[in-house]
Amino acid sequence: ARSEPTAPAKAVNIAQQAKLARGDVARGFAEADVVVEKTYRVPMVHQGYLEPHAVLAQWDANGQLTLYSSTQGSFNTRSEVADVLHIEENRIKVIPVECGGGFGGKIRALCEPITAVLARVTKRPVRYVMTRREELEAGMPAPQVIIRLKTGAKRDGTLTALDGETVIESGAFSGAVLTMSAVFLSSVYQFPAFEVRGFEVLTHKPSIAAYRAPTAPQTFFAIDSQMELMARELGLDAVEFRLRHLMKEGDPMANGQPWQSNGATQVLQRLAEHPLWKSRAEWKAKSGKDGRGLCGTGLALGGWIPGLQPTGATVRLNPDGSLQVLTGQVDIAGTNIALAQIAASAYGLDIDRVKITTGDTDTAPMTGLSAGSKTVYTVGTAVMQAAQDARRQTLEIAAKEMEAAIEDLEIEDGRVVVRGVPDKGVTLASIGKKGNLYMSKVPPVLGVAHPAFAQQAPAFAAQLARIEVDPDTGEVSLHDFVVVQDAGRAINPLGVEGQMQGGAVQSLGIALTEAMMYDDSGRLMNPSLLDYRKLTAADLPNIETIIVEVPAPAGPFGARGVGEPPIVPAPAALANAVHDATGIRLTEAPLTSERIALALAAAR
Template identity: 40%
Template structure:
């Protein structure tokens, strides 16, 4: 289903559903992923990882491994530049201090999470590398483990980093070291007066688990460090330029001597921005004098890369009997894992900004623990925040006897309302989204009657993501047959090639198949930021549009030569140039391109974007669940995702984004979570780490609301982040409506639901323990 705001524009290509340009290669196996790289003389690398979550490295003995006949190189932290600087590496989506980024690659004096690399070996075969890695002897002195973020905040907790001092809201630093890396604060109005004015006040606590992005393809890298000092890296990354900059900083070599070739990516969702194997493969290659290829096992992916942040959130909301929100207070603790950098800032901003709240205070904390250092995961920080706020909103609606959608409509932010940090929203479609939910047949359909122990409930929740810009570069070149090469630095994670090609086809009057999109390496195209943060179609799409305007301007001059007219007399539209005063004199773009050599030679058009207005995307989800009151098992019976997409360039791709985000959010709500025992992960595989499958999900219906953004081509908004924000809270609210019991800790597994329903008097097992009710 599609709800479209009438904006007076008619498009020829935009809004259609052409076959994806990468479709044939993907289904026939021709697409080249990182694991497909083969180079002459290639070696294979293997990392030695710490089995301890916190320990001092007393010694590393590589002598037995060096004697292995297949070994060609071994490295430890001694082979990496010592980076004790406080300089920050910007990842494009998130950031990390260089000294910590270096320790993610190779531990120095101690390890601070299970799976942290301590050494690596390159050998002639993969098996030889594995065998040699087992011969490296590392002596550890185990140290006390801090697994829980709240426990880590205790002044008496063991310090993970002796030189970590809390950055305070004013920008200063605490006098004593602690495990709290940063304290942020947003406030407005008079909090005490606001709560005093409220007729209903509800305060609740929420916990979310550490979760993995769930991509199928493991991290991989192949590096060739040539004798002339040039380094080439093939890798499955969300950002080739981000990878290049990280390599330059970590290895202390000029970025101009590094070429990163992005391969196809088998899933990322924010988890393939930080480099892990790339610097190791590079150092092994330099030492061995031969290319080195590496890839992770599934267990290494779970323990050695960056998952989504676990959280503790205390949420207090106050409202009038009319439903108007008058006060809010949030205490948000985001677990960063072993090094600072949890997405608490994004969580704090997205938590309350969807609603007009005159009085609030938000305190957020970035806390380190002995777990893998977290990375971005699709709308990083926002799903956890929405879980808390949207659940308490639902309770307020219940308390007031008010429809939950009407409560949200009454308080919904609109254009001109301010985010928590003070910046006003430009044009947004939150109200239109909520109205679409209110009027949708799903929301108004009766629920099935209870069948024995099987009860049904319906939940709703909303959320948003900022819609980023950053930098994108695009080039267009023209072939004699009139087709166009679209050269971009944006890695294609989810079919963005097709959307970008459609923009070029729309502007130049071509068919989508006449535009050939090419994802280029760092030596071929200008700087382009990562694919992430819902920025690619918005920002790189704008760069495509600008490149088209540049191309049209250049081709207009060539068309004027062929029409024997002044360029100022020539106009363009629908794939043709003509004289605006004498429209009978016209020539097609393809004819102009075919004559480029006669009129001055080839042309290259470019489009560059490095700052656009924020284009926030709002969504709201409806879910029906069935709960077995005897076992606690929750089934998703019906699901509808509604979102303001600005303008759907390729509706099929947009619908897929909404469905994928909803599926991931459902997994987060019901199944997923790292299970730790003393800092050691107990479920580092897809057998024990439960992901949702097709058997767990119904068909996810989508509604595309089109409220054009203030900037960018055609009013398009990024769509990839928002769909994962509402599902957790929507499922929690549906369970509460079905059972009368609220679950405030994730995952809402059968055991946890069963216990909340009074299924047993004994406490939950360690991996399910948590306060509910």
């Protein structure tokens, strides 16, 4: 008889694994009066950027490669292409173009290496633009995430223990942010004892990339649903239960680091004061009346801990008295407007006299990725410091010319004047011109900054959904949606609101409609936007935005990142709303009509 092969001691497709633990978990569950255990699933989803991957490659006669690229980080792209082609970085120039959306999907150099090889082989410029089908089939989506979660609490609402396991499916190659999910599961709400295990597994699917707060929407879908369930089991107010256990500045994270200043409490409190939340009982009472379906309201909290990356910027005073700001930062969401505002405020000039230039990798100071909710926080800081440096140089030149003390000078209306004596002054244009004159002894004004960072600025948002569910078809109608978010200091409020609304739409897509569906051989079965269902304006109500400002101590003028928190809470908020409306708890996204209808039928 033929012997059957024995199973391996462990799964051979585990690329990485980690564990975070604290306290006696077994004892915690033994002390619990209520234990909730669920498994949550969120499939692979695509970032859905409007502009596909696009790159143009050209080699010159000296063996220098120039890449025009739709990328989220030109210096990162240069490094990756150099690694793949085995050439020196100074032989590659990356010229970033305005990026028509990326959301993390354009951090990696997906198309640039092959385009460069094709250009070298053909000895001609080559442009490569992916089709939408290619984007869905061969792009780099967000991973599938499966979270098994068990939580315990005493009858008085005291949390006792958490046990969790996160499995992240990364496709063909490793690249997941593994520990972030564990940190959020066990640290946002302060469990005295926890053990969270994380596994990254490889499968025959496309490799994954970041998607706007990688793994955070999936993780908060689990933990905030779990907090809602425990509050209901205990008969406690869901918001008060969350607030009681929500971390505060200085509380320990699962990785041993203390929580930095953040506005998680403030955004949750502000949302709890909203009329839609206060009137949730009245809305639920309308269920089945006047032709309505089942009515419910749900809310959830979500957040992100933005990354840090060294960066640089220069600020130059031009001969006409205007400012020229140079960075290598790719303008992916109107961030150049905020950078111009920061430079204008730090120097003392009107914003219309400030020009932001995004340089290529040959000319710009080293600049990090346009990702991780860190553009304004890091590059904004560099621009602020460079503008302050340029201001200091300007005042020193003016002080010598006017024989005045620097501390007595200020910049007003394009002039350096003596405080209290507005008639005594010198124009910025004259200072700028002298720095560019032949034989001039006045140095040009060039502010420089190249900071590195050590202090992160966690950012949080809370979202509320008021819905109606058709009891026969399971269809969800979203009547109202509210986003409350801590921006630290809203440098550009209109831009912040745009980030809040855009992130909310993507979050709602993850919650309600989006799923990349693969067959058993790993072939994508819905490789078009006809079958991969993204939400449109026709599907959505007006999204109300409320900005809360809890200044970040190290951010420019108190600003903190705003790009990633708004994509996080909606899956949990919608699941909580569906539960409120129907009494059923769905733990697998998207919350499709079919899933809801089948769950309702099973509950009857």
